[in-house]
Amino acid sequence: MKKLLLLIALLSLVPNLASARRIGGLFGKSERIHKITDVDIKGANGEDLYLAHKTTSLYIFMGAYMTDDGYVLGVKGSINTYYDLDEEQIKKFQASGALPTPLPPYKIEFTEWLWGYALWILLAVLAIIWFFPKNKEALFARGCKYYFGKNTPVNYPKAMRYFEKSAKKEYGPAVFNLGVMHLSAQGTEKNVDKAMEFLKKASKLGYVDANVTLGNLYYNGSEVTKDLGSAEAWYKKACDQGHADACKMVTHIQQAS
Known part of the structure; x- marks a missing residue:
């Protein structure tokens, strides 16, 4: 560029x-x-x-x-x-x-x-x-710049605005990041229900990290009710997408049950 x-x-x-x-x-x-x-x-x-x-x-x-x-x-x-x-x-x-x-x-x-x-x-x-990126990848990249503080101070609210613009264009990574931000209270108040909505939407868009994160949430039971059946289902989706660690978790849950 x-x-x-x-x-x-x-x-x-x-x-x-x-x-x-x-x-x-x-x-x-x-x-x-x-x-x-x-x-x-x-x-x-x-x-x-x-x-x-x-x-x-x-x-x-x-x-x-x-x-x-x-x-x-x-x-x-x-x-x-x-x-x-x-x-x-x-x-x-x-x-x-x-x-x-x-x-x-x-x-x-x-x-x-x-x-x-x-x-x-x-x-x-x-x-x-510089100021009016139109495609979803450019909007997401601009959000990441403020989220991770690349050559600029970290600014979660600004990052969220760019992720929201990218998410409107059905971009899985941006939808996933919005879920993480609502779960971690980054740039917004913590809202587990809203975070789950974003993570599940990112899963529908085929973003593998969303499936892994959902599996972790149900497996750990710290933010949502512990449910090994749901955890296994989400890990299996990620495993089917080639995520090696998710495959290990599927095996682990099956052997423990």
Whole structure:
């Protein structure tokens, strides 16, 4: 995931580094002149000009804002040098035939808007990835992060919220963890009945640890009434799923009875 985020960041930066060199850094303003057509107009110093439109991008390490500044007269042979054109000047040049009537339309490319707002697009992508995981595995993993304190303090209530979101998507491990948390009063008040509901649901979803835990509960009789018949049944389910210790418990109960 970290490699993916790094790749997105690098791809977003590539087209902006050239602009950054033009403006002398990664913070500031960059103006771009886009040629539309040649015109028979001279500049104040006798330069040949062409009709163009101008965009301005503001940078905060990456493109943060872009504006369409309308028509300008670009200077041939010079990069991004131009003369402003206001409505009065346009009408004057059109009246003399130096500019066409109406002016040729132009369209700013989508990719230019994209790079012009690259910073916000990248931040939005990062926010979606980090704060709005959608699949059940990602939600469960986020819950485990807070449950076990991986690179962050243990936070049972926060872990439970992510497990609940994952459990709604019928993810067995998340349902099982909710059962354990209700049984152990982690992030919630102890509730054995609710814990049993979650553990049995996790069993129906095929999660082997739920069967083993249920077997242990009925075998030990500390949280629920001791019932070796129920314990054997739950251990047998886990044994059928290949759990070696559960198979040993089945044999142990049968030999003791």
